[in-house]
Amino acid sequence: MGERCAYFDYQRCDLCGECLSRCRYLGLTPGEAKEEMRRLVEGEPTRVVHRRCVSCYACDAFCSRGCRPYELIISQWHRRYRERGLPVRASYLMPASHPNFRTDLVRAMSPRERELLRRWRETPPEGGLVLYPGCNALALPHLLDAPFLEEVIISGDFDLCCGEMYFRMGLFDVVEQVAERLTDYYRGRDIGTMLFVCPAGLNMFRNVLPGLFGAEFSFRTRYLGEYIWEKVERGELRLTKRLSRRVAVHDSCHGRILGEEVQGTARRLYAAMGLDLVELAPRPAEGLCCGMAAGCNRYRPEDMYRAAVMELREAARTGADELAVYCGGCQLTLSLMRWLYPTRQPVRHLLEYLKEATGAPVTYPASRRSLRMLGNITVKALPKLPSRRTYRICIR
Numbered sequence: 001m002g003e004r005c006a007y008f009d010y011q012r013c014d015l016c017g018e019c020l021s022r023c024r025y026l027g028l029t030p031g032e033a034k035e036e037m038r039r040l041v042e043g044e045p046t047r048v049v050h051r052r053c054v055s056c057y058a059c060d061a062f063c064s065r066g067c068r069p070y071e072l073i074i075s076q077w078h079r080r081y082r083e084r085g086l087p088v089r090a091s092y093l094m095p096a097s098h099p100n101f102r103t104d105l106v107r108a109m110s111p112r113e114r115e116l117l118r119r120w121r122e123t124p125p126e127g128g129l130v131l132y133p134g135c136n137a138l139a140l141p142h143l144l145d146a147p148f149l150e151e152v153i154i155s156g157d158f159d160l161c162c163g164e165m166y167f168r169m170g171l172f173d174v175v176e177q178v179a180e181r182l183t184d185y186y187r188g189r190d191i192g193t194m195l196f197v198c199p200a201g202l203n204m205f206r207n208v209l210p211g212l213f214g215a216e217f218s219f220r221t222r223y224l225g226e227y228i229w230e231k232v233e234r235g236e237l238r239l240t241k242r243l244s245r246r247v248a249v250h251d252s253c254h255g256r257i258l259g260e261e262v263q264g265t266a267r268r269l270y271a272a273m274g275l276d277l278v279e280l281a282p283r284p285a286e287g288l289c290c291g292m293a294a295g296c297n298r299y300r301p302e303d304m305y306r307a308a309v310m311e312l313r314e315a316a317r318t319g320a321d322e323l324a325v326y327c328g329g330c331q332l333t334l335s336l337m338r339w340l341y342p343t344r345q346p347v348r349h350l351l352e353y354l355k356e357a358t359g360a361p362v363t364y365p366a367s368r369r370s371l372r373m374l375g376n377i378t379v380k381a382l383p384k385l386p387s388r389r390t391y392r393i394c395i396r
Contacts, residue, residue, distance in 0.1 A: 001244065002101060003043065003079065004043070004076075005071060005072045005075035006102060007068055007071035007072075007075070007212050008067060008068050008069065008071050008072035008075070008369060009065070009066065009067040009068060010041065010067075010120045011322050011372075012065045012067050013037075013039055013041060013046065013067040013069075015034055015037050015041065016037075017030055017031075017032075017033030017034035017035075017119060018030075018033070018062055018063070018064070018070070018227070019033075019035045019037070019059035019060075019062040019067075019077050020036055020037055020049065021033035021060060022056060022058070022059075022062045022286065023051065023056075023062070024058075024286065025052050025054050025056065025060060025289060025307075026048055026049060026053070027053050027087065031050065031358045032048070033079070034046070035047075037069070040072050040073065040289070041072070045271070049073060049298070050073070050076055053068075053073055053295040053297055054289055054293060054297065054303065054307050055074065055168050055169070055289075055294065055297060056253050056288070056289040056293055056294075057070050057253040057256065057257060058253070058256055058285060058385055059073070059252070060257060061256045061257055061259075061285045062285065063389060067164045067331055068199070070276070071212070074168070074169070074296070075170060075298070075299070076168035076170070077170030077296070078170040078171065078173070080170075081169075081170065081171050081392075082173065084390055085390035085391055085392045086171075086299075086386050086390055086391055086393065087299050087384075087387070087388075087390055088384050088386050088389045088390065088391055089299060089381060089382075089384040089390070090295075090299045091381075091383075091384070092376075092380045092381040092384075092389060093165075093295070093376065093381060094164060094165065094393060095135060095158070095161040095166075095245070096174075096393050096394075096395045097160070100321055101257075101373055101377055101380075101381070102135050102139045102158065102314040102373075102377060103158050104372075104373075104376045104380075105139050105369055105372060105373060105376075108369070108372055109141070109365075110343065110365075112145070113141045113142060113145075116141045116144070116145055117138060117141055117157075119139075120133060120141075120153075120154045120155055120156055120157065121156075121157040123124060123153060123154065124154045124189075125153070125155040125156075125189050126153070126155075126189055126191065127153040127188050127190070127191065127192070127229075128191075128192040128193065128194060129151065129152045129192065129193055130152070130154075130191050130193070130195065130199065130219075131144070131149070131152045131153065131154045131155070131156075131194070131195040131196070131224065131380045132155070132156050132160075132162075132163060132194055132195070132196055132201055133154055133197065133198075134156065134196070134198040134200065134201040134328075135154040135158060135161065135162075135327040136198050136200075136327065136328030136331075136332065137197050137198060137328050138157070138158055139155065139328065139332060139364060139369070140328045140332065140349070140365065141332065141333065141362050142186050142256075142365055142370070143328060143349055143351045143352070144197065145210065146351065146354070146355050146360055147358070147360050148228065148231065148237050148354070148358060148360070151258070152195060152227075154335055156360035158387065159193065160182070160185065160248050161178060161203040161395070162177070162178065162200065162205065162209075163175045163178030163182075163199065163203045163208075164200040164203075164204050164334055165296075166178065166393070167204065168293050168296045169296040169298070169368060170334060173213075174393050175208075175209070175321075176213050176214070177211050177394070178209070178213075178216075178395065179209045179210075179213035179214055179215035179396050180189065180215075181268075181395065182209065182215055182217075183214075183215045183216050183217070184206075186197075186217055186218075186219070187216075189218075189337065191217075191218070191219040191334070192219065192220065192229065193218045193220040193222050194217075194220065194221050194222070194225060195218060195223075195224045196221065196222070196224060196327070197224045197225070197253035197329060197351070198327060198329070199255045199257075199258055199262045199326070199327055199339070200250050200252070200253075200254045200327070200329065200337040201225055202221055202222075202243075202258060202262070203254040203255070203257055204223040205217060205221050207257075214355060223261050223262050223324065224267060225262065225265040225266055225269060225352075226261060226265045226353065227333075227371070228269065229265050229268055229269055232269070234271060237358065238358065238360060239272055239273055239274075239357040239358060240357070240359050241356060241358075241359060242273070242274035242357075242358050243273045243274045243275050243322045243357055244276075244351060244355060245275055245276065245322060246275075246276040246278060246318075246319075246320045246321050246322075247270065247276070247277060247278065247320050247321060247323065247348070247353070248278045248280055248281060248314075248315040248318045248320040248322070248323050248324065248345065249266075249267065249270065249277050249278065249279060250280060250287065250292070250311065250323055250324065250325045250326050250330060250334070251278050251280075251281075251284050251287040251289065252325070252326065252327035252329070252330050253261055253289055253290075253293060254327075255284075255326065255327065256284065256287065257375065259285075262369045263284045266350055268287075269350060269353075269354065270324060270350070270353065273353055273354070273356075273357040274357075275353065275379065276319040277319045277349045278323075279303070280311070280314045280315060280318070285302040285336065287311075288307070288310050288314060289307055289311070290307075290308060290310040290311060290325075290327075290329070290330035290333040290334050291305065291306075291307035291308025291309075291310075291311065291334070291337060292305045292329055292333040292363075293307075293328070294306070294307035295307075295337070295383055301377075301382070301385075302380075303340075304333075304337075305337060305340060308333060308334060308337035308341070309337065310343045312334065312335065312337060312341055312343050312344055314343075315343070315345055316343050316344070316345065321345065322345050322346050322348045323331070323343075323345045323346070323347045323348070323349055324346070324349075324350065324351055325347060325350070325352070326349065326350040327341035328349065330347075331347050331348075331349050331366050332346045332366060332369070332370050332373065334368035335347045335369075335370035336367045336371070336373055336374050338367070338370075339370065339371055339374055340374075346364070346367065349365075349366070349383070350363070352364065
C-alpha cells in the first residue's frame, strides 16, 4: 500500500469500477476498470489510467457512492509535484505567473474592457449580491458587460485566483495556499450571496476549497445562470428577440459535477431564447472536456489539442449552426483550437446569447482573442518544451 490519498473515501469504495468504465477517454471494459481501481486503491502503478487520463473530472460524477475517485487519480500528480516540481514549460500557463497567458490579453482589449477590469479590481466585495468574475471572465470581460447585471456588484482581479487549475493538476499544496489566502481575503466581508459566472469558481468556492482544503466562507454561493433564470421567470428580464438557431451544447467539467443547477439551468435559458438544442452525449455527465484539462497530466500541448479535437468533431457531426458553452474557459480553449482544427461552428457563450435575446449590444471577441492567446503561448511557452528545468509555485 502506497501513500494514501486524504480526499478519497477508501471505506465506501467497493471497487465496482463504474467510475472508470464509463470514462470515454480510458476505453476500459468493466473488468479492466475494476482491476485499475484496485491498483489505484492499493497504491500500485496503473496500466491505463495515468497514461490516458485527461483530468476531465467525470469519474467523480459517475461514482454513485461519492468516493471521489478523481482526487485519488490526481493524488499521483500531487506526489510527482512534491518530488520533482513543475516543468518550466508550464509556467506561462499558471495563474501565479506574471505575466501569464491570460493577463497578456489585457493590452489588446478595448478601452471599455480595460475600464471594466479596473472597476472590478477597485470595487470592494461588499453587498447583498457580489459576483466573483474569475480568470476566464476577466479574460472575456465583455461577457459581464450587460444591462441585466446592473444590480450585481462585480469584484475581482487576476490575482484573486480560485485555485481551479492547481486543483485539476493535483497540486494540492498550492490549493491549500489558495484556500488560506481566500479565507483571509473574504473574512469579515459583508457579502450575502456570491454569484459565479464560471462553474469552476462555483465548485471551488462551494465544495473543493471548504470541503477538502479547509477554506471558510460566510456567504452563500450561487450560479449566475440560476439568478438570471429567476429574473426571466418573474418577468423582470424579457427575452425580446427569438434566436432561431440550432446549437450543439457543450458542458464544462465542473458543470458535470454541479449537475442540474448548472447544466439544467443553462439548457432552460437556451430553450427560452428559442435555440434548438442538440446534445453531444446521451447524458450531460458523459460529455467531453474542452481540452484545457488534458494538459494537467503530462503538461503537453498535443494532449490538449487531441482532447479538444474530439469535442470539435462531435459538435461538427451534429450539423448545428454554433457550439454553445456556458464556461468562458471552454469558449477560449475551443475557439483557440479552431485555429488549429478549423470548423464551421463558432463558439458562443450563454451570456452572449442572453445579450442578443434581450436586445443588448453584443460583441464576439473570443475568436480573435484566442488567436492572440495562441500566438503568445507559441512565443512564450513552446520554446521551453525541451527544457528539463522545474520550479515550484508559491502564491502567498
